[in-house]
Amino acid sequence: MPDNSTTSNVPYHRVLLKVSGEALMGDQAFGIDPGMISQVADDIKAAVEAGVSVGLVVGGGNIFRGVSLAAGGADRVSADHMGMLATVMNAIALRMGLEAAGLNAVVMSAIETPEIAESYSQRRALEHLDAGRVVIFAGGTGNPFFTTDTAAALRAAEIRADVLMKATQVDGIYDADPEKHASAKRFDRITHSDVLARGLRVMDTAAVALTQENDIPIIVFSIHEKGQFSEILRGGGRFTLVSND
Ligand code: UDP
Numbered sequence: 001m002p003d004n005s006t007t008s009n010v011p012y013h014r015v016l017l018k019v020s021g022e023a024l025m026g027d028q029a030f031g032i033d034p035g036m037i038s039q040v041a042d043d044i045k046a047a048v049e050a051g052v053s054v055g056l057v058v059g060g061g062n063i064f065r066g067v068s069l070a071a072g073g074a075d076r077v078s079a080d081h082m083g084m085l086a087t088v089m090n091a092i093a094l095r096m097g098l099e100a101a102g103l104n105a106v107v108m109s110a111i112e113t114p115e116i117a118e119s120y121s122q123r124r125a126l127e128h129l130d131a132g133r134v135v136i137f138a139g140g141t142g143n144p145f146f147t148t149d150t151a152a153a154l155r156a157a158e159i160r161a162d163v164l165m166k167a168t169q170v171d172g173i174y175d176a177d178p179e180k181h182a183s184a185k186r187f188d189r190i191t192h193s194d195v196l197a198r199g200l201r202v203m204d205t206a207a208v209a210l211t212q213e214n215d216i217p218i219i220v221f222s223i224h225e226k227g228q229f230s231e232i233l234r235g236g237g238r239f240t241l242v243s244n245d
Contacts, residue, residue, distance in 0.1 A: 060086030110142030172240030
């Protein structure tokens with residue numbers, strides 16, 4: 001079993017990368033852009049080749065969001081079940097992309113889909129990661145009323161990730177939406193408690209609180225800049241760091 005701590009030439013031994021469904025859409029209005037899948041796969045490959053152990057939590061907003069259907073009067077629990085299934089679809093697409101890039105990858109789902117994915121187990125996930133496989137966590141937390149951001153914080157704690165990396169549409173956290181407010185101020189660093197106190201909408205409150213309690217830093221960076229993920233893991237890149245100090 002390879003011990004990445006001895007082979008890694010980067011400061012992180014294990015990372016949890018959150019890829020939102022929106023990130024997988026590319027320029028499309030809906031669904032999965034194969035070009036984005038291969039971009040994400042190439043970024044992860046560079047990280048794995050640098051000795052980093054990578055877990056992925058994938059969203060589903062490019063296909064379905066439970067809250068949108070519930071807003072129209074549908075039962076929220078059933079709608080969220082549909083959302084969780086959307087994350088399984090994205091996870092399968094990412095597994096294919098990672099395999100095409102030459103990596104070993106497994107999908108572990110929080111909702112039972114035995115013909116499609118392994119059922120999530122923390123111990124089995126750690127075995128896969130220790131064996132150098134990329135583990136894609138699908139199905140969010142497996143519970144309605146949660147988001148895949150919270151699933152990312154939960155899995156990061158469970159796999160003992162050194163950092164939660166959140167790939168977003170912009171290059172960090174701003175005090176207002178930079179796409180709407182030209183004067184929005186970007187943070188290089190900010191604390192978890194400041195993110196919560198200022199109500200910054202980078203991740204949902206539950207996710208930020210869980211990472212705060214478990215002292216897991218969050219790095220927010222742009223999915224649109226190719227190679228950023230591995231660049232940041234090498235100690236460079238452009239991002240906002242959220243930490244307890
Ligand atoms: N979801 C859920 N429980 C979870 C995670 C996700 O019910 O623990 C459902 C929910 O309906 C959500 C959808 O799955 O809208 C897609 O997840 P999310 O909105 O977090 O995806 P992203 O915004 O990252 O693409």
